[in-house]
Amino acid sequence: SQTIHQWPATLVQPVGSPLSLECTVEGTSNPNLYWYRQAAGRGLQLLFYSVGIGQISSEVPQNLSASRPQDRQFILSSKKLLLSDSGFYLCAWSVLRVSGYTFGSGTRLTVV
Amino acid sequence: EDKVVQSPLSLVVHEGDTVTLNCSYEVTNFRSLLWYKQEKKAPTFLFMLTSSGIEKKSGRLSSILDKKELFSILNITATQTGDSAVYLCAVSNSGGSNYKLTFGKGTLLTVNP
Numbered sequence: 001s002q003t004i005h006q007w008p009a010t011l012v013q014p015v016g017s018p019l020s021l022e023c024t025v026e027g028t029s030n031p032n033l034y035w036y037r038q039a040a041g042r043g044l045q046l047l048f049y050s051v052g053i054g055q056i057s058s059e060v061p062q063n064l065s066a067s068r069p070q071d072r073q074f075i076l077s078s079k080k081l082l083l084s085d086s087g088f089y090l091c092a093w094s095v096l097r098v099s100g101y102t103f104g105s106g107t108r109l110t111v112v
Numbered sequence: 113e114d115k116v117v118q119s120p121l122s123l124v125v126h127e128g129d130t131v132t133l134n135c136s137y138e139v140t141n142f143r144s145l146l147w148y149k150q151e152k153k154a155p156t157f158l159f160m161l162t163s164s165g166i167e168k169k170s171g172r173l174s175s176i177l178d179k180k181e182l183f184s185i186l187n188i189t190a191t192q193t194g195d196s197a198v199y200l201c202a203v204s205n206s207g208g209s210n211y212k213l214t215f216g217k218g219t220l221l222t223v224n225p
Contacts, residue, residue: 032211043217044155044200059212090154094211100146101213103154 002027006091006104013111019064019078021107023091026072031093033074034101035066038088050074086111114139116216118201124222129191133219135201136183143206145177145184146213150198158186158199191223 006023025031032051036044046059048066056066063082067075088108092101115138125131144162148155159168161177168175177184188195198220202213
């Protein structure tokens with residue numbers, strides 16, 4: 001069966017520090033992968049998506065970047081965090097359009 | 113730009129009540145509309161709707177889509193405290209291979225005993 005792993009679950013980082021969030025998928029090949037951010041417990045904003053290794057599309061200009069070094073690995077990064085980067089970050093994957101997304105358990109990031 | 117609007121933003125009911133959550137959308141080349149339930153962490157999938165007028169049902173939850181009027185409703189009958197959550201509506205378009213979902217801001221449902 002397919003599973004998605006996302007870590008860490010919570011993170012408190014100072015302003016100006018770097019960030020690396022990792023997401024891996026098991027039990028499937030060539031998934032579409034996504035990073036979403038959810039602020040104040042509502043509404044998911046799509047940050048990045050990837051349809052294959054090395055293929056990254058950015059939805060909104062921001063202080064973050066994403067990479068996909070392997071088929072089932074998706075990484076969200078920042079060189080210098082801002083206070084406004086705080087939020088709940090969710091990784092998701094999809095294979096078939098008829099099945100929607102499957103979400104990871106999320107990372108709650110607080111930038112202080 | 114695709115857009116999803118959910119109403120109400122929040123709702124407080126008592127156990128046993130029936131609730132209706134609303135979702136209206138604007139999307140280029142509509143493919144599907146999805147409902148998710150989010151408690152503490154990751155949203156969990158409830159329904160995917162692609163055709164108008166066909167009700168999807170799972171236990172006390174049901175949903176229907178109106179592609180002419182561009183909206184969907186999610187009904188929950190005989191609510192229980194375990195139904196307390198944020199309910200998210202999302203739409204997808206049929207453009208290319210990227211299969212992106214656009215989410216609404218959600219409806220926060222609180223069911224009191």
